[in-house]
Amino acid sequence: MDPNQRLARFAAHLHPQKSVLGENSMLSLQDCRAKGGASGFKVAILGAAGGIGQPLAMLMKINPLVSVLHLYDVVNTPGVTADISHMDTSAVVRGFLGAQELENALTGMDLVIIPAGVPRKPGMTRDDLFNINAGIVKTLCEGIAKSCPNAVVNLISNPVNSTVPIAAEVFKKAGTYDPKKLLGVTMLDVVRANTFVAEVLGLDPQQVSVPVVGGHAGVTILPLLSQVKPSSSFTQEEIEYLTKRIQDGGTEVVQAKAGAGSATLSMAYAAVKFADACLRGLRGDAGVVECAFVSSQVTELPFFASKVRLGRGGAEEVYQLGPLNEYERAGLEKAKKELSESIQKGVSFISSK
Ligand SMILES: NC(=O)c1ccc[n+]([C@@H]2O[C@H](COP(=O)([O-])OP(=O)(O)OC[C@H]3O[C@@H](n4cnc5c(N)ncnc54)[C@H](O)[C@@H]3O)[C@@H](O)[C@H]2O)c1
Numbered sequence: 001m002d003p004n005q006r007l008a009r010f011a012a013h014l015h016p017q018k019s020v021l022g023e024n025s026m027l028s029l030q031d032c033r034a035k036g037g038a039s040g041f042k043v044a045i046l047g048a049a050g051g052i053g054q055p056l057a058m059l060m061k062i063n064p065l066v067s068v069l070h071l072y073d074v075v076n077t078p079g080v081t082a083d084i085s086h087m088d089t090s091a092v093v094r095g096f097l098g099a100q101e102l103e104n105a106l107t108g109m110d111l112v113i114i115p116a117g118v119p120r121k122p123g124m125t126r127d128d129l130f131n132i133n134a135g136i137v138k139t140l141c142e143g144i145a146k147s148c149p150n151a152v153v154n155l156i157s158n159p160v161n162s163t164v165p166i167a168a169e170v171f172k173k174a175g176t177y178d179p180k181k182l183l184g185v186t187m188l189d190v191v192r193a194n195t196f197v198a199e200v201l202g203l204d205p206q207q208v209s210v211p212v213v214g215g216h217a218g219v220t221i222l223p224l225l226s227q228v229k230p231s232s233s234f235t236q237e238e239i240e241y242l243t244k245r246i247q248d249g250g251t252e253v254v255q256a257k258a259g260a261g262s263a264t265l266s267m268a269y270a271a272v273k274f275a276d277a278c279l280r281g282l283r284g285d286a287g288v289v290e291c292a293f294v295s296s297q298v299t300e301l302p303f304f305a306s307k308v309r310l311g312r313g314g315a316e317e318v319y320q321l322g323p324l325n326e327y328e329r330a331g332l333e334k335a336k337k338e339l340s341e342s343i344q345k346g347v348s349f350i351s352s353k
C-alpha cells in the first residue's frame, strides 16, 4: 500500500467523522501509525474527566479487550485524553467535549460506562443527588438510544436505585429498551464486602466472594454472609458489624474525604472489574457471573441487584437469591421497602415529563 493510502486508511479508522484528507484534518503522524483498534471492543466513558472517570479511563486503556476508548465529558476531556493517550497500550483513545460531541462519542460503541454526575458531601444521602443527576442520566441515555441503542450500559451515577429505572424509561420511550443490556453497577459493594469479610476471617480478599443483593444505598445494600465463599460462619456480633460496615462503606469514604467527594479510586477499580466481566461476556466467555442491579423477577420489584450471568446479550440470566437466614430475610424486607420508593421515584421522573 502506498503511504497516502495507508494514511487515508488509518485516518478513516481513527477519525471516522472527519474528512480524511480535508483541510486541517486532525490526522497526525502518531495517529497514522497507531496499531490499536484492530480487534476488541469499543467503549465509551461518559463523565470521563471526573473523580471516577479519570482513573477508570486509565484502567480501561490497559484492558486488552478494549480496542477503542471514547472519553466524553462536559469539561476537561482534551487534557485527560492527551494524557491517557500516551500510555503504550493498544486501545486508541479519542476525546469528546460537550453536548454537541455526544453523538460522535457514542456512535459504534459496544459498552457505555456512565460515572457522570455530582457526588455526595458529608450529611447527604445518595437520594439528595437525584435532582441534579436524574437530568444528566436522562440526557445521556437519550444519546445512547439515538447513537448506540445496542450497547451494554454500565450505570454508576447515583442514586443507582433511581437512575437505572430512569434509564429504562428513557429507552422504553425511544423504543430501544433491552432489559438485559442495562446494568446498575453495585460492584463496589461486593468489593467492600470481600475486603471487610476477609479482614474478619484473616484471609486474602482475592479468595473471598460475598454476594451483595438488593440495591445501592443504605439498607438496600444486603450482603448475604450466609453464602460467603469459602464457606464460613460468623458470630451475630460479626454479622451485625459486617452488614453495617458494608452498608455504610460509601458514607465512610464521604466522611473521610470531608467535602472533597465520594469514593473514586476504589470505584474506578470496581467499575473496571465489572466492565471487564461485561466484555468477557460479550466475547462469549462461559460462566461470567457478577452482582448487578438489573431488571428482575427475583422479587416483586421491577429492579433488584443479584448475581447475573453475563453473556453476548448482556445480563442473560438473573439468579435467584438462594437460601437466606432469618437475619437476611428481615434485611430483605427493609431493603424492598426503600427500593420500591426509589424505583418509583425514577419511573415518575420520566413519566411526568
Ligand atoms: N455506583 C457506585 O457504586 C458509585 C460509587 C461512587 C460514586 N458514584 C457516583 O458516581 C458519580 C460521579 O462521581 P465522581 O466522584 O466521579 O464525581 P465528579 O464530580 O468528580 O465527576 C463527575 C463528572 O461528571 C461530569 N458531568 C457532569 N454532567 C455531565 C454531563 N451532562 N455529561 C457528561 N459528564 C458530565 C462532570 O463534568 C465531572 O467530570 C456520582 O453520582 C457518585 O455518587 C457511584
Ligand SMILES: O=C(O)C[C@H](O)C(=O)O
Binding pocket: 119, 120, 126, 158, 188, 249, 250, 251, 253, 254, 262, 263
Ligand atoms: O457513597 C457514595 O455517595 C458514593 C458511592 O455510592 C459509594 O458507595 O461509595
